[in-house]
Amino acid sequence: MKQIRKNARKVLFCLCGLFLLLIAYGTYSITTSGSRWFSSSLNTFAREKRGDVIAGDILDRNSETLAATIDGVRMYHADAQVRAAAVHITGDRNGNVTKSMDRVQAAYLYGFNMSFPERLSCVFSGTPRKGDDVQLTVDSHLIAYVASIFPAGKAGAVVVMNYQTGEVLTEQSFPNFDPQASAVPNLSMKPFINRAIDGLNAPGSTFKIVTAASAIENMADYATRAFHCDGLLQAGSRTVTDAGTNMSENKITQHGELNLLRAFQVSCNNTFANVALSLGDTRLRRTAEDFGFNDNFLFRDLIVENSSYPTSNRNDGELAWTGAGQSALQVSPLHMCMVASAVANKGVMMEPRMLLKATSQKNKIRAEFSTRMYRQPLTEAQADTLKGYMGAVVTGGTGTAAQIAGKKVCGKTGSAELDNQENTNAWFVGFLDEPASPYALAVVVENAGGGGSVAAPIARQIFQWLLQNGYGG
Numbered sequence: 001m002k003q004i005r006k007n008a009r010k011v012l013f014c015l016c017g018l019f020l021l022l023i024a025y026g027t028y029s030i031t032t033s034g035s036r037w038f039s040s041s042l043n044t045f046a047r048e049k050r051g052d053v054i055a056g057d058i059l060d061r062n063s064e065t066l067a068a069t070i071d072g073v074r075m076y077h078a079d080a081q082v083r084a085a086a087v088h089i090t091g092d093r094n095g096n097v098t099k100s101m102d103r104v105q106a107a108y109l110y111g112f113n114m115s116f117p118e119r120l121s122c123v124f125s126g127t128p129r130k131g132d133d134v135q136l137t138v139d140s141h142l143i144a145y146v147a148s149i150f151p152a153g154k155a156g157a158v159v160v161m162n163y164q165t166g167e168v169l170t171e172q173s174f175p176n177f178d179p180q181a182s183a184v185p186n187l188s189m190k191p192f193i194n195r196a197i198d199g200l201n202a203p204g205s206t207f208k209i210v211t212a213a214s215a216i217e218n219m220a221d222y223a224t225r226a227f228h229c230d231g232l233l234q235a236g237s238r239t240v241t242d243a244g245t246n247m248s249e250n251k252i253t254q255h256g257e258l259n260l261l262r263a264f265q266v267s268c269n270n271t272f273a274n275v276a277l278s279l280g281d282t283r284l285r286r287t288a289e290d291f292g293f294n295d296n297f298l299f300r301d302l303i304v305e306n307s308s309y310p311t312s313n314r315n316d317g318e319l320a321w322t323g324a325g326q327s328a329l330q331v332s333p334l335h336m337c338m339v340a341s342a343v344a345n346k347g348v349m350m351e352p353r354m355l356l357k358a359t360s361q362k363n364k365i366r367a368e369f370s371t372r373m374y375r376q377p378l379t380e381a382q383a384d385t386l387k388g389y390m391g392a393v394v395t396g397g398t399g400t401a402a403q404i405a406g407k408k409v410c411g412k413t414g415s416a417e418l419d420n421q422e423n424t425n426a427w428f429v430g431f432l433d434e435p436a437s438p439y440a441l442a443v444v445v446e447n448a449g450g451g452g453s454v455a456a457p458i459a460r461q462i463f464q465w466l467l468q469n470g471y472g473g
């Protein structure tokens, strides 16, 4: 009998322990990924709740209204072009854009954070409940400008962020559509996907930022080692080519004798393949993971698809192409903007933030902007060296089309090849190295050609707009 009681106590003790663990795990999940839960279409509670609460307004950083509910109908920015350009940020009436702010910030917009007395006061006053207003870090004027210069008829994405604070000024995707038009947009180019955070693709040569970072960290002679490029490099069963801008004519570019800095400037695939082979897969992957590859991005304000650095089938051919940014690498434009931001910000990568303020209908401030460091992939000295490399790309390399007279622009171009496309994806990631204008960006134009000729000029125009519109300068 005594033995049974003893055992029963043990079992009870274990059960209590398990229960406490479950509560702890539940609390942890809600605090770390609560916004994911609220935004999930599987969350029937949130879906039903939305029905009896009037959604709060969404405002931009200048307090311009991006979305508001008028007579029970969700209305978006008064200018049709602006509301189409911002559709991936705000969301749309039919809920086709799934990771937009009306989902991610649902906890505020639909009043899930209301206190019991607040709810009670709504019941007694007989007024319908309205959720909190949410002010974002984005700038609707910049959003409109970006949409006006993005190549017509092309798919792609643009992200602009403050690399010191993580504030996202815009993250937009093309093609877009009018969130309050009744007509169904042309679905052939997948307009509902937000390519800025969800469009995983090969980073192409923009990944050379990571390969170069790994070389600076791990190769003692990185600054002096001489490389030789004759345009073709045999690595295992694969050949790494330097097609330059003549890919369509199948011409091979031979860069000859060059050091790492020059190779970065002219984006030499052969050199970066050689660098990857001498680093080895473990070292290169470790650097990539320091930059956030293979991590689960649990950001508070944005749901960003995870980037991946492959962990299997790593033969020499794969590794060599990885060093040059091809093979099975997958990134989102927002993540590449964060990579450039870390170089700009003394090696510190800030978490991207989009919530400036959440305010109740009685003017109670429910949440306010705060910065948070995501990680530090580089030392300040390494970041400084890499910044010099990225500066050289713009002053005398593949990114000269991003130059602005009298301002320091740093960047890296990319022309990523995709199996199912005729043309390359044009990439430019970079930043203004100006204390009063700490802004980084990523530009991707799909199936459009070279990064230097297609994406770099767009980057220049965006930097120029920032400098002329109250962002330093």
Ligand SMILES: [Zn+2]
Pocket: 229, 230, 231, 242, 253, 254, 255, 256, 267, 268, 269, 270, 271
């Ligand atoms: Zn080369």
